[in-house]
Amino acid sequence: MSKIIDFQCDPSKYRHWRVQYDGGVATLFMDVDENGGLFDGYQLKLNSYDLGVDIELADVVQRMRFEHPEIGAVVMRSGKDNVFCAGANIRMLGGAAHTHKVNFCKFTNETRNTYEAALADSGQNYICAIKGACAGGGYELALACNHIILTDDGASNVALPEVPLLAVLPGTGGLTRVTDKRKIRRDRADVFCSIEEGVRGQRALDWNLVDEVVANSKFEETVTQRAQEFADMAGHAGRKGIRLTPLDRQIGESSVTYSTVEIAIERAMRVATVTIHAPKDDAATNIDVLHREGAASWMLRCARELDDAILHLRLNELDIGVITFKATGDAQKVIAHEALLLNNQDNWLAHETLLYWKRVLKRVDMTSRSLVALVEPGSCFAGTLAELLFAADRSYMAEGEFEGDNRP
Numbered sequence: 001m002s003k004i005i006d007f008q009c010d011p012s013k014y015r016h017w018r019v020q021y022d023g024g025v026a027t028l029f030m031d032v033d034e035n036g037g038l039f040d041g042y043q044l045k046l047n048s049y050d051l052g053v054d055i056e057l058a059d060v061v062q063r064m065r066f067e068h069p070e071i072g073a074v075v076m077r078s079g080k081d082n083v084f085c086a087g088a089n090i091r092m093l094g095g096a097a098h099t100h101k102v103n104f105c106k107f108t109n110e111t112r113n114t115y116e117a118a119l120a121d122s123g124q125n126y127i128c129a130i131k132g133a134c135a136g137g138g139y140e141l142a143l144a145c146n147h148i149i150l151t152d153d154g155a156s157n158v159a160l161p162e163v164p165l166l167a168v169l170p171g172t173g174g175l176t177r178v179t180d181k182r183k184i185r186r187d188r189a190d191v192f193c194s195i196e197e198g199v200r201g202q203r204a205l206d207w208n209l210v211d212e213v214v215a216n217s218k219f220e221e222t223v224t225q226r227a228q229e230f231a232d233m234a235g236h237a238g239r240k241g242i243r244l245t246p247l248d249r250q251i252g253e254s255s256v257t258y259s260t261v262e263i264a265i266e267r268a269m270r271v272a273t274v275t276i277h278a279p280k281d282d283a284a285t286n287i288d289v290l291h292r293e294g295a296a297s298w299m300l301r302c303a304r305e306l307d308d309a310i311l312h313l314r315l316n317e318l319d320i321g322v323i324t325f326k327a328t329g330d331a332q333k334v335i336a337h338e339a340l341l342l343n344n345q346d347n348w349l350a351h352e353t354l355l356y357w358k359r360v361l362k363r364v365d366m367t368s369r370s371l372v373a374l375v376e377p378g379s380c381f382a383g384t385l386a387e388l389l390f391a392a393d394r395s396y397m398a399e400g401e402f403e404g405d406n407r408p
Helices: 051-066 090-095 098-116 118-122 137-143 174-181 186-192 201-206 216-234 287-296 298-316 331-342 348-365 383-391
Strands: 017-022 025-030 073-078 083-085 125-130 133-135 147-152 157-159 212-215 255-257 261-266 271-277 322-328 370-375 394-397
Touching: 017 051, 025 216, 051 098, 051 118, 051 348, 073 083, 073 216, 083 137, 098 118, 098 137, 098 298, 098 348, 118 125, 118 348, 125 137, 125 216, 133 137, 137 157, 137 174, 147 157, 147 201, 147 216, 174 186, 201 212, 212 216, 261 298, 271 298, 287 298, 287 331, 287 348, 298 331, 298 348, 322 383, 331 348, 331 383, 348 383, 370 383
Parallel strands: 025 073, 073 125, 083 133, 125 147, 133 157, 147 212, 271 322, 322 370, 370 394
Antiparallel strands: 017 025, 255 261, 261 271
């Protein structure tokens, strides 16, 4: 097997992002280590990114939800002078297999969607503060934020040069967000994607490519003020987060084992079987217990493990054509654990855990493999796990009992 791409990381391992917390405001610096590419053969110059940069960003966004629920505003900005972000690294794309490009593109857009929805879902408003060139995938990072501030220094600009340059990945949300989200006139969108030099200053504001254009001398003051305003509106002060502890995971030659999820791979058949184990313990009786359990609670732990399992199969098991889902254990316990969240949706942790399951199930739905669900004696496709049954392309239910197996 080639190098395993690991989607698990934590802030102590970040090479490309830095986060500063100040009350209800977090500042997220994109400061890409140009020698920190996921593979050999290219440098991540001009704050360009590859999958490794995006894996860290996805981790930041996830921890912002669970470990820092007090945050109401996140300012995304560059940690380098004269450039915000040059987009996806061209040399990386040039040397990557088609399958890697497709899965990179898909993961990138799922990450953008997650922080774009953070305002409506969780009251966390992402602000993009642009100084320097912001082009291609860099502008797509900005477009997924809910408020864009551009400094007016005569050089900083936004660009989506699909026509004059390579337009390698025009489907990661850039043009769609320009027209559908920012409602930019189609004739202006045509011009915008056909010019290499981008759009600066007042013209960028007039075309609604950004939300504010600020004189360079007032840029820092304005960004700070706007972030504090958004944080105050969120009203998250006083929330205490939980720690997203490392997953319990063992990767074998033909298996990946977690505490609630197992993957068994039959390479000759090109089939991976994902088995989810129902909780063995009774559900907590009140929401305070859920907070004490933190990342160890079954609903959150299972969501994190299934998420990692799907990403592992997407990027590391490219020959697998079929993913089969099984679920075993006590269905009533699955329903009881889910009920605790559904009955306490006004609690931020219960709410975030349900939202995370929504994102995981979307990820399953967008996985380009044939999905099969097998309902057998002992199965527990109930509550949230029933969604996997509904997401499958085909589902098969056994009639009666298996020999020597009297489970219902």
